[in-house]
Amino acid sequence: MRRxxxxxxxxxKPNFVTKEKIKDGVIIIDVGQSRINDKLYGxxxxxxxxEKCGSITPTPGGVGPLTVAFLLQNTFxxxxxxxxxxxxxxxxxx
Numbered sequence: 001m002r003r004x005x006x007x008x009x010x011x012x013k014p015n016f017v018t019k020e021k022i023k024d025g026v027i028i029i030d031v032g033q034s035r036i037n038d039k040l041y042g043x044x045x046x047x048x049x050x051e052k053c054g055s056i057t058p059t060p061g062g063v064g065p066l067t068v069a070f071l072l073q074n075t076f077x078x079x080x081x082x083x084x085x086x087x088x089x090x091x092x093x094x
Contacts, residue, residue: 014041018048025054031063 001007001021009017010031017028032043042059050056057063 009043011043013043015043015045015048017044019045019052022049022052024052026052028053028056029063030057030059033059033064 001017002023004023004026006027006029007017007022008029008031012032012034014032014034014036016032017030022028028044028049030042030044030046034041034043040060042062044056044059046056046058
């Protein structure tokens with residue numbers, strides 16, 4: 001991790017990444033989420049690394065909205081394909 005320019009973290013361990021584990025200016029995408037006592041934590045100790053990294057996604061509110069957007073997009077694409085397949089299946093052979 002100390003050599004990475006871009007770090008995508010998804011290990012499932014809250015606050016696993018600290019400033020000692022990263023280099024200056026790193027871009028961090030924190031994908032991991034853990035819930036402890038009804039509080040949501042990322043895999044990166046946000047408050048610890050914020051001064052050292054170039055950019056970071058927060059948890060919550062970072063990649064979650066993108067995940068939802070892509071799930072909705074994929075659902076819509078699957079729906080369109082199913083409609084097209086149904087129309088094709090109901091078309092009489094010529």
